[in-house]
Amino acid sequence: MNTRFPNRYLPYLLIAPMIIVVIVFFLIPSVQSLYLSFFRVNPLGNRQIFVGLENFARLITNPNYRNSLLVSVEFAILVVFSGLGSSLFVATVANQRLPGFAVYRAMLIWPYALSPAIAGLVWGLMMNPNFGLGAVLLKRLTAIEFNYLTSSISAILFLALAATWKMFGYNIVFFLAGLQGLPTELLEAASLDGAGGWQKFWKVTFPLLSPTTFFLLIMNTLYAFFEIFGLVHITTQGGPGQATNLLVFNLYKDGFIGMDTGFASAQSIVLLFFVATLTFLQFRYVGQRVHYR
Amino acid sequence: MNVRQLALTLIVTFSLVLSACTPAVQTPTTAVQPEPTRAPQETSSSAAVQITFWHAMSGSREEVIKGIADRFNKSQTQYQVIPEYTGSYAETLTKGLAAYRSGTPPTIVQVYEVGTRTMLDSGAIVPVHTLNKGEVDWADIVQPILKYYSVDNNLFCMPFNSSTAMLYYNKDMFVAAGLDPDKPPTTWAEVEEYSKKIMDAGAATGGFSMGWPAWILEQMFATHNQLFANQDNGRTGLSTEVYLNSEFGTKVLTEWQRMAKEDILVYGGREYAANDPFLAKQFPFRFQSTSSLGGILKSAEFEVGTAFLPRLDGYESGNSVVGGGCLWLMDKATPEQQTGSWEFFKFINSVDETIEWHKKTGYFPATNTAYEKLKTDGWFDEEPNHATAFNQILGGADTPASRGVLLGNFVQIRDIVGAAIEEAVVNNVDPKTALDKATDEANQVLKDYESLNK
Numbered sequence: 001m002n003t004r005f006p007n008r009y010l011p012y013l014l015i016a017p018m019i020i021v022v023i024v025f026f027l028i029p030s031v032q033s034l035y036l037s038f039f040r041v042n043p044l045g046n047r048q049i050f051v052g053l054e055n056f057a058r059l060i061t062n063p064n065y066r067n068s069l070l071v072s073v074e075f076a077i078l079v080v081f082s083g084l085g086s087s088l089f090v091a092t093v094a095n096q097r098l099p100g101f102a103v104y105r106a107m108l109i110w111p112y113a114l115s116p117a118i119a120g121l122v123w124g125l126m127m128n129p130n131f132g133l134g135a136v137l138l139k140r141l142t143a144i145e146f147n148y149l150t151s152s153i154s155a156i157l158f159l160a161l162a163a164t165w166k167m168f169g170y171n172i173v174f175f176l177a178g179l180q181g182l183p184t185e186l187l188e189a190a191s192l193d194g195a196g197g198w199q200k201f202w203k204v205t206f207p208l209l210s211p212t213t214f215f216l217l218i219m220n221t222l223y224a225f226f227e228i229f230g231l232v233h234i235t236t237q238g239g240p241g242q243a244t245n246l247l248v249f250n251l252y253k254d255g256f257i258g259m260d261t262g263f264a265s266a267q268s269i270v271l272l273f274f275v276a277t278l279t280f281l282q283f284r285y286v287g288q289r290v291h292y293r
Numbered sequence: 294m295n296v297r298q299l300a301l302t303l304i305v306t307f308s309l310v311l312s313a314c315t316p317a318v319q320t321p322t323t324a325v326q327p328e329p330t331r332a333p334q335e336t337s338s339s340a341a342v343q344i345t346f347w348h349a350m351s352g353s354r355e356e357v358i359k360g361i362a363d364r365f366n367k368s369q370t371q372y373q374v375i376p377e378y379t380g381s382y383a384e385t386l387t388k389g390l391a392a393y394r395s396g397t398p399p400t401i402v403q404v405y406e407v408g409t410r411t412m413l414d415s416g417a418i419v420p421v422h423t424l425n426k427g428e429v430d431w432a433d434i435v436q437p438i439l440k441y442y443s444v445d446n447n448l449f450c451m452p453f454n455s456s457t458a459m460l461y462y463n464k465d466m467f468v469a470a471g472l473d474p475d476k477p478p479t480t481w482a483e484v485e486e487y488s489k490k491i492m493d494a495g496a497a498t499g500g501f502s503m504g505w506p507a508w509i510l511e512q513m514f515a516t517h518n519q520l521f522a523n524q525d526n527g528r529t530g531l532s533t534e535v536y537l538n539s540e541f542g543t544k545v546l547t548e549w550q551r552m553a554k555e556d557i558l559v560y561g562g563r564e565y566a567a568n569d570p571f572l573a574k575q576f577p578f579r580f581q582s583t584s585s586l587g588g589i590l591k592s593a594e595f596e597v598g599t600a601f602l603p604r605l606d607g608y609e610s611g612n613s614v615v616g617g618g619c620l621w622l623m624d625k626a627t628p629e630q631q632t633g634s635w636e637f638f639k640f641i642n643s644v645d646e647t648i649e650w651h652k653k654t655g656y657f658p659a660t661n662t663a664y665e666k667l668k669t670d671g672w673f674d675e676e677p678n679h680a681t682a683f684n685q686i687l688g689g690a691d692t693p694a695s696r697g698v699l700l701g702n703f704v705q706i707r708d709i710v711g712a713a714i715e716e717a718v719v720n721n722v723d724p725k726t727a728l729d730k731a732t733d734e735a736n737q738v739l740k741d742y743e744s745l746n747k
Contacts, residue, residue, distance in 0.1 A: 002440075041744040044415050045394045049744060063730075064712075124683060130569045148562045150719050166383065240719040241712055255384050259411075260741070276439035 028212060030272070037266035044258040055266035065267075067242050068250040069274075071156070075246060076224035078160040082214065083167050085222050091170075092201070093177035105176060109169035116166060116230030118152050123162035124235045155236050159244055162235070171216055178212035179205070210290045218282055225275050241267035247271050307316060328744045341366075344637065345399040348376060349385040350454070350619065353587070359654045365640045372402075372633030380616065383704055386411070389623075393417050398623045400435050400630045401637070403453065405618045406441065407703040408579040410527060412621050413449060414701065414746050417620040422447045424626045424635040429642060433660045437686050441615040441697040444528075450619035451638040454656040456584040457613045458505070459682045460603060460629075462486075463497075464596035466577040470494035477600035480546060484578060488557045489578045500552065501578035502561030502570055506711040506718075508616060509580050513545050514694045516602050518611030527699035531743050534734045535700070537710065537729035544605065546717050546724035551719045559636050560718050566747045582616060583682035586655035590678065599681040607715025613682075614697045657683060701742030 005011050037055050039048045059065050068136075094105050111119070126134040129147040138146050145151070148158035182205060190200045206213075228250045232238060238245035238253065251271065255264025350358050355378050362374045365625070379385045389402040390411075393486035404412050412418055423666055431439060431448055438455045441536035442448055470491040478484045486501025503509045514521045519541045522532040536542065552558040559576060561567030571579035572592055580602070581589075602613055620641075622634050640646060649664035650656060652672070658664050664683070667673060673680040689695060690698035701705055716722040 040741060040745060043411055044417055045747050046416075053489070064734075130573050130575065141415050148568060149562050152720060239563065239714040239715050240560065240711070241722075243720075253708060254705075256387055258415065258702060258738075259387060260702075261703070 004257055005064055030154075031264040033192050033268050036262055037269050039262045041184070041261040045261065048262075051262065055263050058203075059261065059266060059270060064242055064245065065250065068247050069247060071243070072225060074164075075156060075160060075228075075244075076221055078156070078229075079167070079224040080217060082160065083164040084216055086164065087098050087168055087171035088209075091172045092205075093181060094172065095176060095179045105172075108172045108242075111166050112169035112173075114166065114230060116163075117234050117252045119162055119166040120231040120234035122205050123158070123165070124258045127158055127245075147288045150240055151182045152240055155240060155244045159231060159236060161230070162231055166231070167220060167223055171220070174212050175209070179246070207291050211292055213284060214282075214290045217286065218279055220276060221282070222275065247274075265288065297704075321551055324530065325720065332523070333553040333714075341371060342633050344372055344374045344401065344626075344630055344633050346374050346376045346401040346637075347379040347389055347399040348402075348403040349378070349380065349382045349405070350403070351378060354654055356501060361641060361646060362710040363648070364646075365637055367494075367595055368640065369636070371637060374633075374637050381683050382407070386704070390415070390417075393625065394625060395681070396625070397561050401620050401622055401634055403618045404450070404621050406616050406697065407707055408613075409619070410441065410530070410699045410701050410703060413444060417624055419624050419626065419631060421451050421620075421622065421638065422449065424622070424631065424638070429639060431664055434642075435659055435661060435664065435687075436691065437612065437658060437689075437696075438657065438659055438668075440691070444699075450621045451642070452558060452659045453620045454616040454654070455583065455615050455619075455659060456582045456656050457682050457686050458509055458580055458582055458602060458616055459493045459613075459685060460600040461571065461579045461581060461585075461589060462598045462600060463571070463574065463577045463593075464598045464714075466491050466496045466574075466595075467598075467665045469496040474596070475600060476576075477598055478546060478603055479601065481605055483556055483605045485552060487610060487701070488577060492557075496579050497575060497727070497728045498583055499570070499576045500557030500566035502559050502577050502584070504561070504565055504567040504579070504581035505564065506560075506714045508540070508582075510710060510714060511698060512602055512613050513605075514541065514723045515611050515614040515697070516561070517541065517605060517696045518610040518690065519608070520694045521698045522700055525693040526696065527701075528693060528696060531739075531746065532698075532700050533736070533739050533743055535706070537735065538725065539712070541608070542728055543725050546607070546714065546728060549714070550717045550721070550724050554594050554721075557719065583657070584617065584655050588655075589651065597678060599678045601681070601685045610690055610693035611692055613685050614695065615657075615686070622668070651679070655679065657686075678706075698737065700735075701746065702738050705738050709734045 004292070015279065024266075038050060038052060040051050040055075089198050094101060094108065114122075122186040123293050124132075127146065127148060128134050129135050129145075129149060135146050138144050146154050146158070148155040181276070186204055186208070189199055195203065200273050226248060229252060232246055233247045233252070234243060238249050248271070251267045254260045254267065258264075346362070348355075348358055355376075358372040358376050362376045366373050378400070379388050386404050386408045389398060389404070392398045392740040422431075423520070430676060434448075434452060435455075437643075439448060440457075442450050443451055461479065462477055467474040467487075470487075471494070472487060472490060476591065478487050484501065487496075491497045511521060513519075514536075519539065520526055520536055522536060524530040524532045526532065549558055553560065561570060561572065563586070565581075566588070567579055567679070568581065568585060571577050572589070574595060586599070602609075620638065622631065626634065640745075641650070644660070644663045644666055647658045647660055650665060651658040651667070658667060670742065673683075694729045709731050713727040716730075717724045
């Protein structure tokens, strides 16, 4: 780590591309958003009224926004826990040394290659209440009416399912890498001490895997808050009612459909701080329990 | 902090940064503007003035638009119209305005009826009536369409694709349930009664679904001669208050909720998803725009009937409202482009083009001349379903409540109404409560709009 650079300007030159990206795509738009969040702007952007903190005050008093916040948190919890749980399970199973498993493992990442919009299209068709194979089979076999257009619970479960599936491959790849990097001697020692499979997993594997789990926890949280826009846009459109009106979608509706730029900017600022705080808290409290070797 | 932790922190920061950009960028839409500098087609001279035309007509309708532009471009050499599909109605409007903001708007943009007030107040358009030097007789445009897009008797945009909502029904199911397939329901009570009969006969699993439910609710206000908003629906001044939670509005939504509880009304989303169960022979009825007629007739495996929107007893008669789109000329257009656009408008308004457009899409023929010609040619006898909506709109009363609603930021209000309907019909919220909430929200939108457009 103590290698010296031959030229004192070289390090700055090397990080310059990243800094430029941050300035152009993050700092400038953020500052602009912050500025606009104090205004009410007409659709053409040629008339602005300074409204101070009114946009933020409205966020607090707006029942739809509070609902949106609640739905987003519920959704994130669903996606993170079901996603991490299921992918850890599959990764553990796929980590066995069996013939053909290399190919199988490689195929597990496929869903990640799809864009959220395509994932939405696929799931939307599959679970279409009228002709979707998934929904029709479910109804025939279990008599469960799964209609994401008319049932709030179906809608949020549907989104969480599609979102989890989309992130599945990504999670599995990281878990697999983590599992394969585990020192076998610890597991062998545990076996010699008479630990069963269940004990070995919870007492040895899981703690050793904690850096990976922690990393995925943060990535999945970010994913659940920011990247599911395409999925919502193509399937539920925030409905029925306000049932799947996640924060990013609410922002899009107000900003790009309602053309209420000021209000939408205030939302983007709040969203940014909300997720930044969440990430900070995760580092502060969960991060401490992570066992780095 | 060791290396691993450092790397982790960096990755997280980086992804935070990247993902945070998305909501913060204000006009990503401007990035997808079509190339205005496309090589002219062989038929027109290289000196032709180019006219960009952004529209929201997807699927088969896009082909029809291309055909119109082609014929126009071949009919003369001075101007060249370049049609460009720019997404849904809402997206096309947003993109058009965003492009105007950044200084590169299209010459002509198609805007749906909901965006009319926004366009009128934008200060970014050339009113179409200022272009007409007596070549076009506005009186020839079908009255309800003309009135929808006129303010103080002046037409502001060129009517292009106009439609209204009507009731579609499955004649085969009528026969299966022993009903007369040529006697569609005329009241909501009959819709309910017939639905039950057909469901009891085992011919359907539900009664009806609605495309664009928020629009259907507006249609209900208009056909029963009820004002939707103050200032005569925004026709005599900026509207500041909606009457969504009026006795009438509450009554309609209460009826809908009741029928939803009995599985007669089956909610079908906010746009076109309602078409699927109707086509899949699950319900005998469906409410939808006339513009879906062409597609429905093509894909239905049963005999399709069409009828007027049903009524509630005890209210006055109004008229169904025109929906669809209108062509707006942006004021950044050069004088040559303006002249060329006017030529193009005259071209689409010609009898042949109007008829072609109507036959291929199901939209109204916008002029009386074209309508008469279709009639004498026997088109409506051959295709009676194409006449239904037209008869509905020509047979209604011309009152302030039925000329269509002009609201500031109507796009947002539509969304609010759509959510209120879902709350009542899907989530079983008390209709009055849902409408009270929607009214407050819509009034706030109108207040904001007023503050920006004094």
